[in-house]
Amino acid sequence: MTFPSDDELTAGPNALEGLIPAGGWPEDFRAGFACLVGRPNAGKSTLTNALVGEKIAITSGRPQTTRHVVRGIVHRAEGQLVLVDTPGLHRPRTLLGQRLNDLVRETLSEVDAIVFCLPADEKIGPGDTFIARELSQQRTPVVAVATKADKVSRERLAEHLLAIDKLGEWSAIVPVSAVKDEQVDVLTDVLLEHMPVGPPLYPEGELTDEPENVMIAELVREAALEGVRDELPHSLAVLVEEITERPREKGDQRPPMLDVHVNLYVERPSQKAIIIGRGGSRLREVGTRARKGIEALLGARVYLDLHVRVAKDWQRDPKLLQRLGF
Numbered sequence: 001m002t003f004p005s006d007d008e009l010t011a012g013p014n015a016l017e018g019l020i021p022a023g024g025w026p027e028d029f030r031a032g033f034a035c036l037v038g039r040p041n042a043g044k045s046t047l048t049n050a051l052v053g054e055k056i057a058i059t060s061g062r063p064q065t066t067r068h069v070v071r072g073i074v075h076r077a078e079g080q081l082v083l084v085d086t087p088g089l090h091r092p093r094t095l096l097g098q099r100l101n102d103l104v105r106e107t108l109s110e111v112d113a114i115v116f117c118l119p120a121d122e123k124i125g126p127g128d129t130f131i132a133r134e135l136s137q138q139r140t141p142v143v144a145v146a147t148k149a150d151k152v153s154r155e156r157l158a159e160h161l162l163a164i165d166k167l168g169e170w171s172a173i174v175p176v177s178a179v180k181d182e183q184v185d186v187l188t189d190v191l192l193e194h195m196p197v198g199p200p201l202y203p204e205g206e207l208t209d210e211p212e213n214v215m216i217a218e219l220v221r222e223a224a225l226e227g228v229r230d231e232l233p234h235s236l237a238v239l240v241e242e243i244t245e246r247p248r249e250k251g252d253q254r255p256p257m258l259d260v261h262v263n264l265y266v267e268r269p270s271q272k273a274i275i276i277g278r279g280g281s282r283l284r285e286v287g288t289r290a291r292k293g294i295e296a297l298l299g300a301r302v303y304l305d306l307h308v309r310v311a312k313d314w315q316r317d318p319k320l321l322q323r324l325g326f
């Protein structure tokens with residue numbers, strides 16, 4: 001992934017308008033990047049949302065849904081934290097797995113702090129040990145977070161914190177509950193301490209710079225996986241092909257009307273049948289659900305055109321992977 005260069009940050013008219021108070025930002029203002037890692041279902045997306053204070057990353061009750069890097073930005077009077085929500089680190093099995101892990105490693109080496117999420121309601125397992133070993137090879141400071149603290153007793157939480165302490169070298173250990181908004185501010189403070197002193201990186205009000213197409217694809221993917229995740233965990237990729245605006249009559253006060261064309265790629269005809277459902281009934285539901293989210297995202301009326309295609313072994317096809325943004 002690429003972070004904005006200094007040129008990009010200062011270029012453009014009003015790039016930082018609204019950010020710089022009359023007297024400039026405080027001398028000790030801190031700004032930088034942090035990313036969240038942890039095994040699937042560890043609570044990374046939920047914590048990102050709690051830190052940013054608005055829903056930007058897409059969460060779900062099932063593992064392995066965060067496939068694209070999504071950033072949220074925390075604005076504070078004393079600093080700014082740009083959050084990168086990484087896909088789950090896991091052992092590579094396919095080319096896709098390999099790409100994801102490369103992406104994660106690149107992210108880890110570029111950020112100013114890493115947040116390692118370890119859910120309090122689960123014992124530390126081989127997945128966590130694998131990530132801990134990976135992190136010990138990084139120079140970036142790591143803040144270990146006991147997530148979902150609200151789900152366990154104080155005794156169990158204490159036990160979990162001790163186990164985290166034994167697992168590696170952390171610059172801090174913080175228990176949080178993203179759902180109950182407990183200790184989220186403490187975590188923000190700790191992370192800001194690790195950011196370099198410098199001016200804000202993004203204008204205030206900006207929550208994510210994830211391209212709209214990626215967010216649209218995520219919304220469709222989420223809707224398409226609803227209820228059938230067991231059958232289609234890794235085999236669905238979504239690509240926004242085209243977005244066009246319909247011409248409008250003069251004086252039409254309604255929001256713009258957009259045609260959004262999206263392709264869903266599966267690996268086998270049987271998976272295509274699952275997505276489409278009997279007589280197309282399921283695909284229609286997927287479309288309705290995703291359309292609502294897309295309309296909210298774009299502030300427009302949307303006609304959503306979904307096509308399901310079989311691309312055999314798309315996970316092993318470097319060209320298709322590239323088109324899909326991996």
Ligand SMILES: Nc1nc2c(ncn2[C@@H]2O[C@H](COP(=O)(O)OP(=O)(O)OP(=O)(O)O)[C@@H](O)[C@H]2O)c(=O)[nH]1
Pocket residue numbers: 038039040041042043044045046047058059060061062063064065066087088147148149150151176177178179180
């Ligand atoms: N009670 C409680 N549940 C939480 C908390 N944080 C996350 N969860 C739940 O844990 C589940 C997984 O959370 P996510 O945020 O989607 O986890 P993730 O690490 O992003 O998962 P992947 O995208 O699979 O890597 C969801 O059902 C959340 O509602 C918390 O602080 N308290």
